Structure formats: C-alpha cells, structure tokens
Amino acid sequence: MDGDSADPTMPAVNPWIGCRHPIDVVLDDIAEAFVPLGFAVHDLPLLEHSVDNFDRLGFPPEHPNQTRLSFRVGPDAVFRSHTTSGCFGIMRAAAPEPVRALLIGSCFRNEAPSPASNVQFTQLDGVAVQPGLGMPDLCGLLEVLVDAVIAHGHPWRLRQVRYPFTAPGFAVDVRCPRCTNGCQFCRGRGWAEIGAGGLLTDDVIAAGGYRPDEVRAVSFGCSVERLIGLRHGLDDIRELLLNDPRLLEQFGGRHHRYP
Numbered sequence: 001m002d003g004d005s006a007d008p009t010m011p012a013v014n015p016w017i018g019c020r021h022p023i024d025v026v027l028d029d030i031a032e033a034f035v036p037l038g039f040a041v042h043d044l045p046l047l048e049h050s051v052d053n054f055d056r057l058g059f060p061p062e063h064p065n066q067t068r069l070s071f072r073v074g075p076d077a078v079f080r081s082h083t084t085s086g087c088f089g090i091m092r093a094a095a096p097e098p099v100r101a102l103l104i105g106s107c108f109r110n111e112a113p114s115p116a117s118n119v120q121f122t123q124l125d126g127v128a129v130q131p132g133l134g135m136p137d138l139c140g141l142l143e144v145l146v147d148a149v150i151a152h153g154h155p156w157r158l159r160q161v162r163y164p165f166t167a168p169g170f171a172v173d174v175r176c177p178r179c180t181n182g183c184q185f186c187r188g189r190g191w192a193e194i195g196a197g198g199l200l201t202d203d204v205i206a207a208g209g210y211r212p213d214e215v216r217a218v219s220f221g222c223s224v225e226r227l228i229g230l231r232h233g234l235d236d237i238r239e240l241l242l243n244d245p246r247l248l249e250q251f252g253g254r255h256h257r258y259p
C-alpha cells in the first residue's frame with residue numbers, strides 16, 4: 001500500500017448495501033401471522049434421527065424416501081428430508097400440555113434438481129396439539145397462511161391426498177397468482193400447490209407423548225422457495241441458493257454510490 005496516497009478516512013468505493021434474503025422475508029411474514037396465535041418458532045438442526053424422520057411418520061423401510069431419496073450419514077441419522085419430523089421433539093417436550101409451534105429447517109432430498117425443485121430447500125411446518133382440534137381449525141390456520149404468503153382473501157382449496165402421517169391429509173392449492181387461464185408455472189391448471197396439511201394420526205400423536213383419546217393434532221407445511229417463486233415470478237427456484245448478489249439486487253440489495 002502506498003502510504004503517501006492512501007487516506008483511510010475515505011469511504012470505500014461503492015460498498016455493497018445488503019438486504020434480507022427473500023427466504024428470510026417470507027419466514028418472517030409467516031411468523032408475524034402465527035406468533036400472535038400462540039405459535040413459538042423453532043429452528044431445526046440439519047440432522048434428524050431416522051426414526052423420527054421416517055418410521056414414526058409411517059414411512060415403511062422399503063419406502064423410496066428411506067431407501068434412495070434421502071442422504072443418510074449413519075444408520076440412525078439422516079439429513080432432514082422434511083420439517084414434519086421435527087414435531088416429535090416439540091411434542092415430547094410439551095406433552096401432556098397443549099403446544100403450538102412453527103418448525104423451520106433446511107431439508108434435503110436426493111433427487112435431480114429442476115427449475116421447480118432442488119436438492120436443498122427450506123420448509124416450514126406448523127403443528128398444534130390440544131383437545132378438540134379438527135378440520136375447522138386446520139382450515140382457519142391455512143387461511144392465515146394464505147393471507148400471509150399470498151394475499152388476504154386469495155382463493156385457495158384443499159385436495160385430499162394420502163400421507164402416511166395424516167388422516168385425513170390434503171394438498172393445499174392457491175389460485176395461480178401468475179395467470180388467469182393457466183401458465184407454465186401452474187402447468188395450465190390455474191391452481192398452484194403451496195403445501196400440505198391434515199390431522200395427525202393417532203400413532204403420530206402417541207409417538208409425540210400424548211394420549212390420542214385426550215388431544216387432537218393439526219399439521220401443515222410448505223416449501224418456502226416455492227412460495228417465493230409464486231410471489232415474485234421466479235422461473236427457477238434454484239437461483240435462491242446460488243449466493244449470487246444479482247438476485248438480491250432484485251429484492252433491494254444495491255451498490256451504494258457516493259455523489
């Protein structure tokens with residue numbers, strides 16, 4: 001460094017002014033809606049016990065999630081493949097008292113990446129356990145979710161889908177916010193899936209340390225990157241994890257320019 005010409009009091013040239021990553025923005029929007037309803041936010045670790053990740057949620061040993069779609073790091077540990085598995089730790093810590101929790105975590109699946117899916121993604125799950133919960137409560141919570149991530153009053157619907165840990169279980173669709181008559185993003189259907197929800201089975205409730213004859217449990221979850229794709233019209237959600245500042249520039253990050 002040339003000591004004669006350097007002036008350490010001068011500001012740096014065009015320093016990068018960062019901004020919050022869109023994944024954090026969506027997570028905060030959801031937390032802001034659910035924390036007033038009594039939900040506590042939990043960040044989950046990357047690793048999960050394979051029994052909680054698979055077996056206690058009803059995935060048999062021969063299920064593809066167990067055999068080839070997940071990254072195991074040992075006989076009993078797996079890189080979390082969904083945040084639903086985090087419900088057991090939360091439930092066991094709270095039982096027999098009621099609990100409401102939002103579970104947030106990075107998840108991993110050993111699948112070929114595509115513009116609509118990635119090997120790594122962020123999931124958010126909500127779980128509530130207390131006496132007397134039912135479908136009206138699940139629908140009320142999903143209404144709050146759609147309000148928070150899309151828009152107040154935005155049309156949404158349930159499609160019954162079979163999951164091993166819910167009875168009944170549903171996929172949650174919203175009217176595609178990017179088209180009126182079908183587009184590439186919604187594959188021409190006019191509806192886009194944003195997540196899933198349902199009533200947890202008695203087996204799951206019991207594995208969480210509760211008596212199924214005393215409480216009911218509702219659960220819902222969504223892929224955060226997919227929500228961002230819907231909100232902002234991203235054509236390739238893999239761009240969200242590229243660590244490329246050009247993406248953040250589109251969400252408010254910028255180079256500060258001195259006059």
Ligand SMILES: [Zn+2]
Nearest residue numbers: 176179183186
């Ligand atoms: Zn569409």
